[in-house]
Amino acid sequence: MKVVLVAAVALIDVDGRILLAQRPPGKSMAGLWEFPGGKVEPGETPESALVRELHEELGIETWNSCLAPLTFASHGYDDFHLLMPLFACRKWNGIPHPKEGQTLAWAHARELRDYPMPPADIPLIPILRDWL
Numbered sequence: 001m002k003v004v005l006v007a008a009v010a011l012i013d014v015d016g017r018i019l020l021a022q023r024p025p026g027k028s029m030a031g032l033w034e035f036p037g038g039k040v041e042p043g044e045t046p047e048s049a050l051v052r053e054l055h056e057e058l059g060i061e062t063w064n065s066c067l068a069p070l071t072f073a074s075h076g077y078d079d080f081h082l083l084m085p086l087f088a089c090r091k092w093n094g095i096p097h098p099k100e101g102q103t104l105a106w107a108h109a110r111e112l113r114d115y116p117m118p119p120a121d122i123p124l125i126p127i128l129r130d131w132l
């Protein structure tokens with residue numbers, strides 16, 4: 001089974017809310033809410049991949065030093081095994097806006113379970129709730 005490394009981030013605002021992005025129609029798992037991020041490309045670290053993805057997906061700027069390791073997901077999908085480190089980030093420049101057709105939502109930790117998420121993300125929700 002192919003292991004795919006995807007870096008993801010919980011962006012946390014001053015009110016303690018977390019940014020979720022809804023996968024647009026046409027993509028796999030369309031309609032589900034996920035943490036911003038994406039595949040780590042050859043030559044990238046998880047942190048540098050996130051800095052790139054946050055710029056491409058949301059138009060914000062952040063730095064490796066602002067990405068703190070929080071937890072990870074390890075989940076077997078039908079066609080690949082997802083290994084997804086989840087970072088926490090409270091500091092960035094700019095206002096996140098959807099640049100790739102996503103819908104964005106800021107959710108309090110207690111509201112996270114109201115947003116349908118990919119199966120890999122489900123175990124992360126109580127971890128975030130306890131941590132925040």
Ligand SMILES: Nc1nc2c([nH]c(=O)n2[C@@H]2O[C@H](COP(=O)(O)OP(=O)(O)OP(=O)(O)O)[C@@H](O)[C@H]2O)c(=O)[nH]1
Pocket residue numbers: 006007008027028029033034035036037038039082118119120121
């Ligand atoms: N960014 C992100 N990806 C996630 C999360 N949970 C989860 O299962 N994934 C999966 O990790 C992969 C992320 O890949 P990607 O962001 O680079 O690529 P993509 O959406 O174009 O995916 P695709 O190759 O499935 O079309 C997708 O298969 C996505 O479904 C999450 O919380 N955030």
